[in-house]
Amino acid sequence: MTTSRRKFIKISALGLGAVAASTTAINMFGSNSYIDELVKQNISKKFKRTATYCEVCFWKCAAWTYTNEDGEIKKIIGNENDPHCYGRLCPRGTGGVGMYNDEDRLKTPLIRTTVNGEETFREASWDEALDLIASKFKGIKETYGAESIALIKHGAPGSHLEHLFKAYGSDTIAEPAYAQCRGPRETGFNLTFGSWVGSPEPTDIRDTKCLVLIGSHIGENMHNSQVQEMSDAIDNGATIITVDPRLSTAASKSKYWLAIKPATDIALMLSWMNVLIEEGIYDAAYINKYATGFDELKKHVSQFTPEWAYGITTIKPEVIRETARAMAHAAPSVIIHPGRHVVWYGDDSQRARAMAILNALLGSWGRRGGFYFKEAAKVPNFPAPAYPEPKWGWKEIGEKYPLAQMGITTEVIKCALPDKENKFPIKALMVAGTNITKSIPNKKLLEDAMDALDFMVVIDTMPMDVTGYADVVLPECTYLERYDEIRSATNREPSIAIRVPAVEPKYDSKPAWWMAKQIGERLGLGDYFNYDDFKEVIEWQLKEMGTSLEEMEKIGVKNYPRKSGSMYLNEEETYHFPTDNGKIHLYSQELKDLGFDPLPNYTKHPEPPQGFYRLNYGRAPMHTFSRTVNNPNLNDLKKENDLWVNPKVARIIGLKTGQEVWLKNQDEIISTFSIKVRVTERVRWDSVYMVHGFGHQNKKLSRANGKGINDTELITKVFTDPIMGGTGMRGNFVAILTENPHKNTEI
Amino acid sequence: MRYAMVIDTLKCVGCSDCVVACQTENDVPIGFCRDWITETVNGSYPNLNLELKSERCNHCDNAPCVRCCPTGASHSVAGGIVLVTADECIGCGACIESCPYDARYQHPDGYVDKCTFCHHRLEKGQLPACVSVCPTKCMYFGDLDNPNSEVSQLLKNRKHKTLAPEAGTNPHVFYLI
Numbered sequence A: 001m002t003t004s005r006r007k008f009i010k011i012s013a014l015g016l017g018a019v020a021a022s023t024t025a026i027n028m029f030g031s032n033s034y035i036d037e038l039v040k041q042n043i044s045k046k047f048k049r050t051a052t053y054c055e056v057c058f059w060k061c062a063a064w065t066y067t068n069e070d071g072e073i074k075k076i077i078g079n080e081n082d083p084h085c086y087g088r089l090c091p092r093g094t095g096g097v098g099m100y101n102d103e104d105r106l107k108t109p110l111i112r113t114t115v116n117g118e119e120t121f122r123e124a125s126w127d128e129a130l131d132l133i134a135s136k137f138k139g140i141k142e143t144y145g146a147e148s149i150a151l152i153k154h155g156a157p158g159s160h161l162e163h164l165f166k167a168y169g170s171d172t173i174a175e176p177a178y179a180q181c182r183g184p185r186e187t188g189f190n191l192t193f194g195s196w197v198g199s200p201e202p203t204d205i206r207d208t209k210c211l212v213l214i215g216s217h218i219g220e221n222m223h224n225s226q227v228q229e230m231s232d233a234i235d236n237g238a239t240i241i242t243v244d245p246r247l248s249t250a251a252s253k254s255k256y257w258l259a260i261k262p263a264t265d266i267a268l269m270l271s272w273m274n275v276l277i278e279e280g281i282y283d284a285a286y287i288n289k290y291a292t293g294f295d296e297l298k299k300h301v302s303q304f305t306p307e308w309a310y311g312i313t314t315i316k317p318e319v320i321r322e323t324a325r326a327m328a329h330a331a332p333s334v335i336i337h338p339g340r341h342v343v344w345y346g347d348d349s350q351r352a353r354a355m356a357i358l359n360a361l362l363g364s365w366g367r368r369g370g371f372y373f374k375e376a377a378k379v380p381n382f383p384a385p386a387y388p389e390p391k392w393g394w395k396e397i398g399e400k401y402p403l404a405q406m407g408i409t410t411e412v413i414k415c416a417l418p419d420k421e422n423k424f425p426i427k428a429l430m431v432a433g434t435n436i437t438k439s440i441p442n443k444k445l446l447e448d449a450m451d452a453l454d455f456m457v458v459i460d461t462m463p464m465d466v467t468g469y470a471d472v473v474l475p476e477c478t479y480l481e482r483y484d485e486i487r488s489a490t491n492r493e494p495s496i497a498i499r500v501p502a503v504e505p506k507y508d509s510k511p512a513w514w515m516a517k518q519i520g521e522r523l524g525l526g527d528y529f530n531y532d533d534f535k536e537v538i539e540w541q542l543k544e545m546g547t548s549l550e551e552m553e554k555i556g557v558k559n560y561p562r563k564s565g566s567m568y569l570n571e572e573e574t575y576h577f578p579t580d581n582g583k584i585h586l587y588s589q590e591l592k593d594l595g596f597d598p599l600p601n602y603t604k605h606p607e608p609p610q611g612f613y614r615l616n617y618g619r620a621p622m623h624t625f626s627r628t629v630n631n632p633n634l635n636d637l638k639k640e641n642d643l644w645v646n647p648k649v650a651r652i653i654g655l656k657t658g659q660e661v662w663l664k665n666q667d668e669i670i671s672t673f674s675i676k677v678r679v680t681e682r683v684r685w686d687s688v689y690m691v692h693g694f695g696h697q698n699k700k701l702s703r704a705n706g707k708g709i710n711d712t713e714l715i716t717k718v719f720t721d722p723i724m725g726g727t728g729m730r731g732n733f734v735a736i737l738t739e740n741p742h743k744n745t746e747i
Numbered sequence B: 001m002r003y004a005m006v007i008d009t010l011k012c013v014g015c016s017d018c019v020v021a022c023q024t025e026n027d028v029p030i031g032f033c034r035d036w037i038t039e040t041v042n043g044s045y046p047n048l049n050l051e052l053k054s055e056r057c058n059h060c061d062n063a064p065c066v067r068c069c070p071t072g073a074s075h076s077v078a079g080g081i082v083l084v085t086a087d088e089c090i091g092c093g094a095c096i097e098s099c100p101y102d103a104r105y106q107h108p109d110g111y112v113d114k115c116t117f118c119h120h121r122l123e124k125g126q127l128p129a130c131v132s133v134c135p136t137k138c139m140y141f142g143d144l145d146n147p148n149s150e151v152s153q154l155l156k157n158r159k160h161k162t163l164a165p166e167a168g169t170n171p172h173v174f175y176l177i
Helices: A036-043 A097-101 A126-144 A155-170 A176-193 A224-235 A265-278 A284-290 A294-301 A306-313 A317-330 A348-361 A409-414 A443-452 A465-469 A512-522 A534-544 A550-557 A589-593 A647-653 B015-027 B064-068 B095-100 B129-133 B150-159
Strands: A050-052 A061-065 A073-078 A109-117 A118-123 A149-153 A210-214 A238-243 A257-259 A334-336 A428-432 A455-460 A472-475 A487-489 A495-499 A556-561 A613-618 A641-646 A658-666 A675-681 A687-691 A732-738 B002-010 B037-044 B047-055 B074-079 B083-086 B137-145 B173-176
Touching: A050 A550, A073 A097, A073 B015, A109 A126, A118 A428, A118 A613, A126 A149, A126 A428, A126 A455, A126 A472, A126 A512, A149 A155, A149 A409, A155 A428, A155 A512, A176 A348, A176 A409, A210 A317, A224 A238, A238 A317, A257 A317, A265 A306, A265 A317, A265 A348, A284 A348, A306 A317, A317 A334, A443 A550, A455 A465, A534 A550, A550 A556, A641 A647, A647 A675, B002 B150, B015 B037, B015 B129, B064 B074, B064 B095, B129 B137, B137 B150, B150 B173
Parallel strands: A149 A428, A210 A238, A210 A334, A238 A257, A428 A455, A455 A472, A613 A687, A641 A675, B002 B173
Antiparallel strands: A050 A061, A061 A073, A109 A118, A109 A472, A487 A495, A495 A556, A613 A732, A641 A687, A658 A675, A658 A732, B002 B137, B037 B047, B074 B083
């Protein structure tokens, strides 16, 4: 057995004796009173409300944190003026209180140490932990340059640390949200319309007449305002067309569910283009006015008839024609939704291009009920010196992917592997707000890279699996306990929201802005952190924006009038799309020049061999990736994932609902834990399905540990998008094991 | 005044927000719930029908729980809301057995607990917590005695059902289908 220096620490941390939190249920009604009396009491109950925006997912809904007279957080309610939530949080936002109450939270800084030959963590003071980080960073900067210190981040803590890194001279920054999530669609839409889709997506769902979802599970992903608007669209009688091999929740709400054979979506979309053009039901006026490359597109798709697509997708030609006509009938109030987690088969930018082209043919970009022109409020930068210019960074690391527009996590990680040829050596890594062992595929590569590092820091609120690989762990307080940056996202109208602490940080946890400033000061970067409290930063910014912290504390959200003109195309004027020639690119010269297909093509992808099933994964509405599984409120709703198996497959293998099974993938990787079977007609016979984010290995997560399977550990085959470096993850196949493969081994 | 809840199954995505909102609003202890989600799948791939719905106490006119309660702790109040007076409840569980909707649970403090239609919020002119939080706006609440109320209009114009009609309980949670 090889001993790895960065052996995952599984045992309980020394000095971290579990403090049994006395969380007896508080009965708001009291236990011995008459209800009517209690109702009266409850009515008179005084709550204080504090403005915040949610951090349980990336949608960042603005909300009010309600604290009682004893200063305890009782509930969180959406802010009615917020375009992200319209006053209604999703279950995760409502259950955000569990993130604060979770007794398994990281409580104090931890430093890796060895006791009796066993690696473990010991508790440390903030000064000791921060001094250690600063001295390691200094040493690496002196030897290799600041560029060799990398940051992988997500969410609000990430932005504070990004500022620290850039101030120190490192732009070696990446987040799984790009190459493991939405990157390909940004590239595909940017190539076509000259603009990213962005977040929240500028889909005008509330006014649409036809919503087309291709592998996008609105309702299982609780992207709040989209879920709400899809419901409005149902009320308005909109036609929903869902393309999904699984009967998703959205598929069950759809007029047309196209139960497509997995990995054939581009073929379907090419045949839709064929129908729109051959039948002359595309928006010719829009295309003539705004687009280039139509003749090339027409010629290209003339061969892709519905009959051709039938053999590939299993969708009947008449259904392909009927759905194309339904879209054309609704046009331009139609949305081919770009999706969000779109790293599937490695040709994902091309699939996004196909979606963008369909939207162009239907004239939906810039049209009511299609895509609106989004706008965000500009938040001025708090005064600080200019960042130094790094010699290399995320861009150089990802240079073999010419259209990568953000750091590619997997490429950054590879740079930590020992390799003399490597021009961009990474020696230290900070991970903030993201559990990379559950978001980045190819666990072996990740573990090898983390093992090769000189130093690794993890910042999180919870002892996520990734903390087990760190040299130093810093406990972040939750969003309910801190100030953060002003939320300014793209919407129909520019909108800002603030986050104000409702309570003091629990335990010895601290906000990420404070950590960034403390490390920064130790690195001689005090000028970049010219404030004692981050509150001063937002106070200054809000004043610059014509409001004040005092006002924002009362309203939480402020919506500004648009400055960029109409939300939709003004048919009387000529609109210049933000591309090189002001037109929509149906045919992409840019792709052609780079040696890629200028128009999307269908490529056949590998299919599962005998005895194997395609591993599909998705979301459950009450969980955000792996981060919420231990949240007491949300864990109560869903404690583990299950393996969806078609009844035909269940009959062949002899599986029953509730039966415990293990999975083995095509590379002989066996799941660490077991999963319970759910026999259901909702999944195809060639695939199995599970919700992503379960199977936590860290024993400090008392509710989540060992529950369900971590899909990411079974994703060892990655189909990289040659255009932008996205990691396609839907081409892994698993066999179902009914006998425990770990019977004689300790996990 | 006759309170009723109407839930549109065509919009419900089964997210369970109603469950968490109820828990935080009413201090329902972790591990228990006053409302919950059910999923029903009919048909075979790919000709399938999926129904998701949020369930809870049906605040029946002919409530078996009220009839069988030996102490009178289970009772109906104005508006047809069925409540449990914790102080009078001896925790015998007869009501739990009698309820065809499985809507009641034994609270760790010894009494039986269930949905109150957020009686305390209604007093303040607010909607029940589950209705006010639902991201799909699939839940409606109001007075069935008022023919112009949203709930009356929905039941007048839309196809709907109740659960376990054979139990003869005259329930007041309706599902649009």
